[in-house]
Amino acid sequence: MSGYCPSLLIVTYHYVRDPGEVRYPGIHPVSMQRFRNDLARLGEHGTFVTPSEAEKFLTGGGGHDGPQILITFDDGLQDHWRAAQQALDPLGIKGAFFVSSRPLTEQRALLVNKLQYLRSITPPEAFRSRFLSLVPPEAALLAVQPAFRAKACGVYVHDSEEDACVKYLANFSLGYDDTEMVVDELLAERGVSETVLCDELYMNPDQMRSLHNDGHMIACHGHTHRPLGTLLLEEMDAEVSTNRDALHGILGERPGWISFPYGRGDAIPQDTERLCETFDFRVALTLMSDWNVAGQDPLRVCRVTENQYAGLLKDIPRMADVSSRRVA
Ligand SMILES: [Zn+2]
Structure with a gap:
């Protein structure tokens, strides 16, 4: 153009x-x-x-x-x-x-914002390991396979390989509801109230x-x-x-x-x-x-x-x- x-x-x-x-x-x-x-x-x-x-x-x-x-x-x-x-x-x-x-x-709150919020308040390594410990075992196994890792890096080109894998797992491999269950558990562990998050985050x-x-x-x-x-x-x-x-x-x-x-x-x-x-x-x-x-x-x-x-x-x-x- x-x-x-x-x-x-x-x-x-x-x-x-x-x-x-x-x-x-x-x-x-x-x-x-x-x-x-x-x-x-x-x-x-x-x-x-x-x-x-x-x-x-x-x-x-x-x-x-x-x-x-x-x-x-x-x-x-x-x-x-x-x-x-x-x-x-x-x-x-x-x-x-x-x-x-x-x-x-x-x-x-929206899943995308909850995920972003958690990642913004948690050191990346701690977030990855806790997230992977809460997903179903077959999903955690998938995340270490070379083909999966290559695909994840192809989609999230600006992220590290580890972060790309977690994001790909959350957004593409796990269902929306499964991902949200994991994310809600992580928020609860940190004592974050979703109502307060909504009041602070949204119009x-x-x-x-x-x-x-x-x-x-x-x-x-x-x-x-x-x-x-x-x-x-x-x-x-x-x-x-x-x-x-x-x-x-x-x-x-x-x-x-x-x-x-x-x-x-x-x-x-x-x-x-x-x-x-x-x-x-x-x-x-x-x-x-x-x-x-x-x-x-x-x-x-x-x-x-x-x-x-x-x-x-x-x-x-x-x-x-x-x-x-x-x-x-
Ligand atoms: Zn949107």
């Missing part, structure tokens, strides 16, 4: 907080200052658009002549509300916030309403954050309808967008058309990393993480350079 054709880059953020707060690898936050710097850099290359302007572009209704940028956040963390207050609002940028509802309605309904009233978009991200594409049809529909109804109850409005948890490969539902028609979603976002261009399928929208966008900007000239060239 290069040049000035109409295009849309959607960037997604997870933790926005001081990296100094994190003792061990597990959470990889961007600081508020880095987030502000990112906005400045993105703004040099494109025009920030609102979610409804992005939707217009994605559904074929036109848009700005040149690169457009939309900022999004996944998982409903309180970090996102702070990022809006401290960085987006002063610049008048409107973002889209994808929220899973289990922490709000059941006071149960509350008032914060969500304030974002909504300020012109940001709040939308669906599944109730429990299970990868939708791996579920039976009825389970998938229950995940989405519970999530949609919870957000509707909080906002007084039905969300029209969804972002798929995990967002890649098998996690993307095969029949996104049926799902989106059933629940009236006009836009569905993945984590397939690319620009969106004219004719993009609005139900398989591409999105990049905070660590990937720089690579996609390298062929895009800064807008200041473009306009000075036009003037000349």
Whole structure:
């Protein structure tokens, strides 16, 4: 992708907080200052658009002549509300916030966040050995096999071999419920209350309403954050309808967008058309990393993480350079 054709880059953020707060690898936050710097850099290359302007572009209704940028956040963390207050609002940028509802309605945190939290407060070696001691023996045996280890390292290219194996085991080999049982036991051993964790980690309904009233978009991200594409049809529909109804109850409005948890490969539902028609979603976002261009399928929208966008900007000239060239 290069040049000035109409295009849309959607960037997604997870933790926005001081990296100094994190003792061990597990959470990889961007600081508020880095987030502000990112906005400045993105703004040099494109025009920030609102979610409804992005939707217009994605559904074929036109848009700005040149690169457009939309900022999004996944998982409903309180970090996102702070990022809006401290960085987006002063610049008048409107973002889209994808929220899973289990922490709000059941006071149960998302597995992905519990795992990250445990890893961030536990020395890596201690975490690995305790985790492996709690999984079924056949899973622990699998983790030492060379073929398994090679596969794990292929997926988690930025992690050590040991960490890659534990992450692969947790996210791919053990079932979601089995992994959660192990993680809950580890939290209990450390005396961590899930209710307190939810209060500290996630946005509350008032914060969500304030974002909504300020012109940001709040939308669906599944109730429990299970990868939708791996579920039976009825389970998938229950995940989405519970999530949609919870957000509707909080906002007084039905969300029209969804972002798929995990967002890649098998996690993307095969029949996104049926799902989106059933629940009236006009836009569905993945984590397939690319620009969106004219004719993009609005139900398989591409999105990049905070660590990937720089690579996609390298062929895009800064807008200041473009306009000075036009003037000349
Ligand atoms: Zn997520």
